Amino acid sequence: MSSNLQTPIDYLKGVGPNRAELLRKELGIHTYQDLINLFPNRYLDRTQYYKIGQLQRNNSEVQVIGKIIGFKEVAQKRGKRLVATFQDDTGTMELVWFRGQKWIRDSLKTNQAYVIFGKTNWYNGIFSMPHPDLELLTDHGKSLKSAMQPIYPSTEKLSNKGITNKVMTGIMQNLFLETNGKFQETLSEDILKDLNLISKKEALFNIHFPKTQELLAKAQFRLKFEELFYIQLQLILKNLIHKSKIKGFTFEKVDTYFNTFFKEHLPFNLTQAQKRVIKEIRADLGSNAQMNRLLQGDVGSGKTIVAFMSMLIALDNGFQACLMAPTEILSVQHFNGLSELCNSLNISIKILTGSSNTLERREIHESLENGELQILIGTHALLEDKVKFKNLGLAIIDEQHRFGVAQRSKLWKKNHIPPHILVMTATPIPRTLAMSIYGDLDISVIDELPPGRQPIKTVHRYDNNRLKVFKFIRDEITKGRQIYVVYPLIQESEKMDYKDLMDGYESIARDFPAPQYQISIVHGQMKPADKDYEMQRFAKGETQIMVATTVIEVGVNVPNATVMVIESAERFGLSQLHQLRGRVGRGGEQSYCILITSHKLSNESKIRLETMTKTNDGFEIAEVDLKLRGPGDIMGTQQSGVLNLKIANIVKDKDILQSARYYAKKVLKDDPALSQIKNTNILRTYQQLSKFKNIWNYIS
Ligand code: ADP
Numbered sequence: 001m002s003s004n005l006q007t008p009i010d011y012l013k014g015v016g017p018n019r020a021e022l023l024r025k026e027l028g029i030h031t032y033q034d035l036i037n038l039f040p041n042r043y044l045d046r047t048q049y050y051k052i053g054q055l056q057r058n059n060s061e062v063q064v065i066g067k068i069i070g071f072k073e074v075a076q077k078r079g080k081r082l083v084a085t086f087q088d089d090t091g092t093m094e095l096v097w098f099r100g101q102k103w104i105r106d107s108l109k110t111n112q113a114y115v116i117f118g119k120t121n122w123y124n125g126i127f128s129m130p131h132p133d134l135e136l137l138t139d140h141g142k143s144l145k146s147a148m149q150p151i152y153p154s155t156e157k158l159s160n161k162g163i164t165n166k167v168m169t170g171i172m173q174n175l176f177l178e179t180n181g182k183f184q185e186t187l188s189e190d191i192l193k194d195l196n197l198i199s200k201k202e203a204l205f206n207i208h209f210p211k212t213q214e215l216l217a218k219a220q221f222r223l224k225f226e227e228l229f230y231i232q233l234q235l236i237l238k239n240l241i242h243k244s245k246i247k248g249f250t251f252e253k254v255d256t257y258f259n260t261f262f263k264e265h266l267p268f269n270l271t272q273a274q275k276r277v278i279k280e281i282r283a284d285l286g287s288n289a290q291m292n293r294l295l296q297g298d299v300g301s302g303k304t305i306v307a308f309m310s311m312l313i314a315l316d317n318g319f320q321a322c323l324m325a326p327t328e329i330l331s332v333q334h335f336n337g338l339s340e341l342c343n344s345l346n347i348s349i350k351i352l353t354g355s356s357n358t359l360e361r362r363e364i365h366e367s368l369e370n371g372e373l374q375i376l377i378g379t380h381a382l383l384e385d386k387v388k389f390k391n392l393g394l395a396i397i398d399e400q401h402r403f404g405v406a407q408r409s410k411l412w413k414k415n416h417i418p419p420h421i422l423v424m425t426a427t428p429i430p431r432t433l434a435m436s437i438y439g440d441l442d443i444s445v446i447d448e449l450p451p452g453r454q455p456i457k458t459v460h461r462y463d464n465n466r467l468k469v470f471k472f473i474r475d476e477i478t479k480g481r482q483i484y485v486v487y488p489l490i491q492e493s494e495k496m497d498y499k500d501l502m503d504g505y506e507s508i509a510r511d512f513p514a515p516q517y518q519i520s521i522v523h524g525q526m527k528p529a530d531k532d533y534e535m536q537r538f539a540k541g542e543t544q545i546m547v548a549t550t551v552i553e554v555g556v557n558v559p560n561a562t563v564m565v566i567e568s569a570e571r572f573g574l575s576q577l578h579q580l581r582g583r584v585g586r587g588g589e590q591s592y593c594i595l596i597t598s599h600k601l602s603n604e605s606k607i608r609l610e611t612m613t614k615t616n617d618g619f620e621i622a623e624v625d626l627k628l629r630g631p632g633d634i635m636g637t638q639q640s641g642v643l644n645l646k647i648a649n650i651v652k653d654k655d656i657l658q659s660a661r662y663y664a665k666k667v668l669k670d671d672p673a674l675s676q677i678k679n680t681n682i683l684r685t686y687q688q689l690s691k692f693k694n695i696w697n698y699i700s
């Protein structure tokens, strides 16, 4: 029968209905096409032959030619094992079987050359190979097997039901015999030539049946490129379509608010990076497409002022603006900071959080709807349906990583025309990850800290040195500085954390007694009003020490605080540690971060601590984090689907990703509709991929 790549696998020789059902259930393979795209996890390299004298004690898989010179049976606890002595001109080793001994003994011949393959063990001064793959040398030359044997992904069920790797390889061979010549090229001639890529057909063949390491590498490169290229193409296309279809408000002018602020009230000179980003945002707001921009900037790089000046542009054009932050503390802080600036400009600003009372809410709702209220700051409470704007022109989300995509889109719907959206994050996302996840957003980066900041000095101390740390704290307090001491997060269920925090608080209170020292404490189980009260006391300098959980992680700004002590630092992730450290070093004074741990440290913890003591660069830290945790963990399960790649790995294949993005951009710049003849392959492949939504549905 004539088959195409959409033929159900039931029809493939060697499969049949039972196996087809298993393949569907266990590996999600429905069609010939799915099967072809089941790439091997690894390969057994049978291109090399080893001498017994060359074997290394590293349990690797090796291939050896030699002869069996005798058998013996060795009794063991249960039953016995069969051992064959195997020899070549450099030495002797043992082949061992624990099952099927009679049959093996009967079928193997002594003093004939065999090729054996398997993992070696070193034990009692001799190498042994349990259950080797073996073949007479005379047959070995004739066999069709490729030199590099593919090992396919499998599941317990598959191997239990007899779909072993051997069976899988056989099925794959049948597939190639049946469909040979039906693989269409998916990339353009230009790209193939530019990058010196092998054809799709060659790549598919060599990914399954590579003859040499070199051909395998070429196949892998080509397929990784292709995979990343189409993801990038999709993301960039989405962004282009978005821009052309979704009309945004055009903020035509920059007027009194912005200019007055810039000329008369700006508290400092903007950094070059801040100026550049404001220009980028200004350009977006002035075009007639809706802005969707991600602003990345390390902690303390000054994103708030950029947000505020963007809001002023909205206000200058008669629109309202809002700023949403993930925690109450942070919202309050933004509100306090921005209120001052607003007062001098006569701008109305209010705050809405979970703890706003009914009266406050009513006032806010009313003044939002009649347009009296110009700027609204708040938490998730902003997303409530009751919160309706008269004309929301710009919505800003601070600390984007704390919110999901869902919240972003909810803000969109706050207006009949979606407002411009600016999301800000202080958790630097490695470029590669940003490209893959936010490839549909435009990205701005503030890569410069305000002048005069001294790099924070970070040290690692074990917990039996706490007294020395306390002495250091005391000295800093004497100089008039303030201190944070942070404990791992308190969650409702985690009573232990709470105990740690309280014990810590008590021990600090003993060493730093009132009235000379005043201590604030903030944790997740407190009422928002109490938290706020304590935060305020610290911010005003009434208390010298703030004992807290990670609730202070994001955004909190007390420039006089110079020491961040992190207890049980081994329990924090890298990005959290970096965020916490960012709470100090915000004024002109030298600041310190002290990471306290127990002596028991995992290797990963050690790497995290070393990274922290070595660098202050958020992007560098993010790269290490990505390597340690992998992309899925970093972005949370919600977005990890995006990274569900078949063959590429955005950490390891960073360079291929950059090149894929470059070419995707180039192609679309030159031919946005993909209508030129030279892009026929790309258009066809893109359409196929979009038709099979299951491939693309992870890209919202
Ligand atoms: P983040 O990017 O972490 O949100 P903030 O916006 O809170 O940083 O800014 C951190 C601190 O730096 C604030 O006290 C802010 O007033 C100050 N700051 C911001 N930009 C500048 C600048 N260009 N020059 C001096 N200080 C600045």
Ligand code: MG
Pocket: 303, 304, 398, 426, 555
């Ligand atoms: Mg901030």
